[in-house]
Amino acid sequence: MERSLLTVKNLYFSYDDKAVLKDINVNIRRGERVAVMGSNGAGKSTFFLNLNGVLHPEQGQIYLEGKQIGKKDLKELRKRVGFVFQDADSQIIAATVKAEISFGPMNMELGREEVEKRVRDAVSYMDLDKLKDRPPHYLSGGEKKRVSIADILAMEPELLIFDEPMAALDPVNADNVERILNRLHDDGKTLLIATHDVDFAYRYADRILVFSDGELIADGTPVDIFHREKIMERAHLKQPEMLVIWEALRAAGLVAFDSRYPVTSNQVAKEIAHIKVKKEGES
């Protein structure tokens, strides 16, 4: 089993008198792709801000690689856990793309050369070379999103948190972001992604955390979570389309009842083509 990267124990948090997070216990392992789901106001964003060290838990502890994070280690936490905000505009503060990406590394007090190198790497990773001297207010939504991801990449965190990365993007840009998320996973990053898109969570994540009313009500594999009707009802989720189709194929006896669960439309299509070949062979 992979080493654990971030552990949260008995975390409580409230705004004023309203309890927003209640007794959260999670252990995130290195290299995992975790989708975080739940209806609006379930506490996902507050949870993320706690993980990132912006908010401080009222009760409970956060451990980074087994080391408990105290008040003095917040900077360390912010360095190693990066947070890409949902609205790129609320993150971007500089007047050019390059300056913007340099903000995080500059705060980490690295040498100028190291900052330049990290900015260069982030720019080429996110394919922003052509835009690097442009001001953010003349960029499109998709471009701004890429800048806001590059912002965080330049800080080279081990755990990346994305708050609804595909929200308000057109399908092409949403696909781009998904490709970037895949690439980040291949490069060994640990990813925590808040999303409302059940189809995306089903095909992308290894693990899903479900929040409802400030509580973590389920923690399991996508196949497991999307078979638990009570949980889905409480968290305002529904079954992913590919899973519905797959279950129908199974119920009709067209595919074997085994542990295979195709997650993309292409995979399901291939299986269906396979059924046809088999049937023709039989007749």
Add this chain to the structure above:
Amino acid sequence: MQIDYYAYRSNINNWNAGFKVLLAMGTLCLVIALDKTAVSLFVIMFFGILTLGVGKTPARIYLHFMTVPLAFMICSGIAIAVQFAGSPVGEWNISLHFFYLCLTRSSVALAAKVFLKGIAGMSALYMMAFSTPMHEIIDVMRKLHLPRLFIELMSLIYRYIFILFDVAEKMQTAAKARLGYQSFRQSFRTFAGVVGNLFLISLKKANAYYDALLSRGYDGKIEFLADEKQIRPWQIGGCACYFTILIFLWYVCK
């Protein structure tokens, strides 16, 4: 706002910002100090060619922005040229029954001189504004060691003013779509609503922005990587020639 857009598209955007600020400010001081019509005329021509010819700022836009100070300068020009008198003095005068409006040759000359000086100063400043994005000017101020608080505020305001305008525009469009600006009275009420809401949204967003700053390790100072644009030898040469011509013109006219 619009000036900023053209500044990014200018062909002289790639000149060193400090150099342009120095050129504009130096000119402004010299135009005032030397106080010669020939100098003013030369400056207007020089910067007109620089902004329109080299920088390729559209002439329509340039003239449009020139009309703003022009209105002020024409008004003040008239105020300088026209004098009130009890009797018909001066080369030209109009009787207004109680008193006379008089123009003398020297007062008209003085008005023209002041007017040209004003235009000269404006064309120098517009060369800077039409070719240097705000953030580069802020960088120059940073190098001049202006207070950090002042500089950081300026750069944040510069960034957020675009977001503010964006949100305001969206709200206004939404109000228009619901007939919010149909009558004069209605417009007033809608406008008040938009402004009030804008304030509340700003407060709410300020929190989100602060969280975003913290999450990237903000601890009290805002710093970015700034690129220095190179000053080329021919630019220094040109600049030296230009200032020499200014002094020479002044010397000839003395």
